[in-house]
Amino acid sequence: MTGRRLHPFTLLAIAGALPALAWILPAPAGGACTAAVALVLTASRGLRRGLWPAVLTAAPFWVFLRLLHDVPTTIAIGLRITTMVASFVWLAATLAPDRLVEATVARGWSVTAAYLFAATITAVPMLRGRARRIVEAQRCRGLSPRGSLGNRLRALRALALPLVLSALHDVDERALALETRGMVSGARRTPLAPPPDSAVERAARWALLVACVAALIWRLK
Amino acid sequence: MSIRVLALIPVAAAISLALSAAVDAVALPLFLDTTGTILATALAGPGVGIATGVVTSAVNTLRNPTFWPFVVVQIIVALYAWAAARAGLFRSFRTAVPAGLGLGVIASVTSTPISYLVFGCTTTGGIALTTALGKALGLPPLGACFFGSFVSDFGDKAVTFALVTSVLHALPRRTAARFPWALRAIGAA
Numbered sequence: 001m002t003g004r005r006l007h008p009f010t011l012l013a014i015a016g017a018l019p020a021l022a023w024i025l026p027a028p029a030g031g032a033c034t035a036a037v038a039l040v041l042t043a044s045r046g047l048r049r050g051l052w053p054a055v056l057t058a059a060p061f062w063v064f065l066r067l068l069h070d071v072p073t074t075i076a077i078g079l080r081i082t083t084m085v086a087s088f089v090w091l092a093a094t095l096a097p098d099r100l101v102e103a104t105v106a107r108g109w110s111v112t113a114a115y116l117f118a119a120t121i122t123a124v125p126m127l128r129g130r131a132r133r134i135v136e137a138q139r140c141r142g143l144s145p146r147g148s149l150g151n152r153l154r155a156l157r158a159l160a161l162p163l164v165l166s167a168l169h170d171v172d173e174r175a176l177a178l179e180t181r182g183m184v185s186g187a188r189r190t191p192l193a194p195p196p197d198s199a200v201e202r203a204a205r206w207a208l209l210v211a212c213v214a215a216l217i218w219r220l221k
Numbered sequence: 222m223s224i225r226v227l228a229l230i231p232v233a234a235a236i237s238l239a240l241s242a243a244v245d246a247v248a249l250p251l252f253l254d255t256t257g258t259i260l261a262t263a264l265a266g267p268g269v270g271i272a273t274g275v276v277t278s279a280v281n282t283l284r285n286p287t288f289w290p291f292v293v294v295q296i297i298v299a300l301y302a303w304a305a306a307r308a309g310l311f312r313s314f315r316t317a318v319p320a321g322l323g324l325g326v327i328a329s330v331t332s333t334p335i336s337y338l339v340f341g342c343t344t345t346g347g348i349a350l351t352t353a354l355g356k357a358l359g360l361p362p363l364g365a366c367f368f369g370s371f372v373s374d375f376g377d378k379a380v381t382f383a384l385v386t387s388v389l390h391a392l393p394r395r396t397a398a399r400f401p402w403a404l405r406a407i408g409a410a
Contacts, residue, residue: 019286023339057285061340064349068342068356068365077341081287088286112227116272119231120238120280127239135246145247152247153380157387159243160253164260164388167232167239168396174228183224 007197008100010205014041015091017208022083024215028072031079038086045093054089058082097121099195106194115183119174131163225399226265233257234277238284251377254281255298255328259385262302263311264400270299290339297331298324298378302385305406311386312408321382325375332374333367342366348373 006014022034042050061081065074097118104114138158139145145155182189237257244251257277262270274295282289301324305311310320336344342365343349352369360368389397389407397403 060349061287061343064343064353065341067349067353068362073341077343081340081343084286088282088289092283112222115227116230116234116276117279120234120276121283123231123235124238124280127235128242131239131242135243149249152249156243156247156249156251156380157384159246160240160256160384161387161391163239163243164236164256164384165391167236168229168388168392171225171228171232172399174232175225178224178228183227 006094007195007201008095008103009197010201011091011095013205013208015087017212018087019080019084020212021215022080024212024219026219027076028079031076031083034083035079035086038083038090041090042086042093045090049093050090053093054082054086057089058085061085102191102193103195103197105189106191106197108188111183111189127163127167130166131159134162135159222269226269226401229261229265229400230269230273230276233261233273234280236260237273237277238281250373251380252373253377253381253384255295255378256381256384258295258298259302259381260388262299262402263306263385263389263406264397264403266402267299267303270302271296274299287340287344290335291332291344293335294328294331297327301327305382306402307405309405309408311382311389311406314383314386317382317386318379321379322375324382325378326371328378329367329370329374332370333363336370337363337366342369 018034018038022031025031025034039051039054042054044050058078058081062074062078065078065081069077097114101111101114101118105111135145138155143155143158145152145159234257237254240253240256244253254277255274258270258274261273275292278288278292278295305317305320305324310316336342336348342352342362348369350369351372352365355365355368356362358365358368386407389403392403394404394409397407397409
């Protein structure tokens with residue numbers, strides 16, 4: 001199961017429930033189970049896109065945990081962090097932002113939250129590319145980003161300021177684009193390709209919520 | 222919420238996440254991951270700042286899931302930046318840098334219990350190493366955790382406030398006037 005066919009809300013529910021259960025259930029058995037499930041899910045997305053990024057992100061935490069804690073604490077917290085990392089790596093590899101937008105529109109929720117999320121995801125690589133071009137351009141003009149702390153801070157200002165100002169100038173352009181697409185608050189939109197949401201998936205989402213609440217009540221007893 | 226303000230939020234959040242490229246180029250131990258939150262607050266008020274902070278954390282979580290529990294810090298940063306903007310503390314470096322240092326203390330006090338309870342004080346490499354240093358210096362676990370957060374946040378927030386002040390003053394007045402809070406933040410209204 002790669003998760004690609006699942007409804008975006010189901011993906012979010014799974015990625016939210018696994019870390020929640022990892023923290024609620026008693027360690028280390030609870031964390032071991034949730035970490036195993038999360039790692040299987042990430043492995044289903046392939047080695048390069050799933051398992052390796054999860055393992056590489058989680059591994060430094062184990063090293064630092066061992067540096068700061070004894071072995072039982074390291075295992076208990078490490079399994080929880082591994083669950084969290086693997087769940088979100090799987091979510092990032094599986095969830096398509098446009099499907100999430102369609103799902104929220106189909107549900108009749110405000111499209112604003114989905115827009116903010118999707119627009120940020122698409123804006124980050126664009127701005128990172130622009131930041132790299134600014135770094136190269138300033139270097140060509142003789143900017144030295146090395147030397148004393150004062151030098152580096154001045155260099156940082158010379159790099160960050162054009163990036164932030166140019167990004168703020170984009171705001172007007174984006175506002176115009178949103179206006180022409182009828183993105184005003186309260187406007188009802190029609191989803192073009194709403195992701196199918198079966199009764200089984202809806203039941204599964206409720207089951208995950210009930211499982212988390214039941215586990216919490218059991219632990220608090 | 223006006224369309225312009227709505228368009229500002231993803232741009233400000235992306236600024237927070239893209240500035241790492243500039244930080245990498247100068248090899249300074251800074252994050253600047255609250256720049257967009259502070260800037261959005263100074264331009265358009267606390268609601269927009271909080272929304273920017275939450276979106277920044279949500280998108281950052283897809284890159285590194287351990288960022289999500291620290292969304293609380295982004296909200297505190299937005300509220301603090303709002304108070305600073307109301308007081309016109311972005312009017313010069315002389316007022317902005319001390320305000321940033323104050324935020325550094327508040328941010329480390331806020332992030333310490335999250336880091337301690339959720340991650341056992343192991344968040345990112347640099348902070349974990351300074352926490353280990355605090356432990357080696359004989360500090361108790363929570364004290365070492367605060368030491369790690371404080372070392373990373375104190376300077377970072379001062380530089381972030383200084384950078385936002387530079388941006389606000391570099392913005393053409395006509396552009397700044399399009400945002401409801403910008404001129405008040407720099408003491409021009």
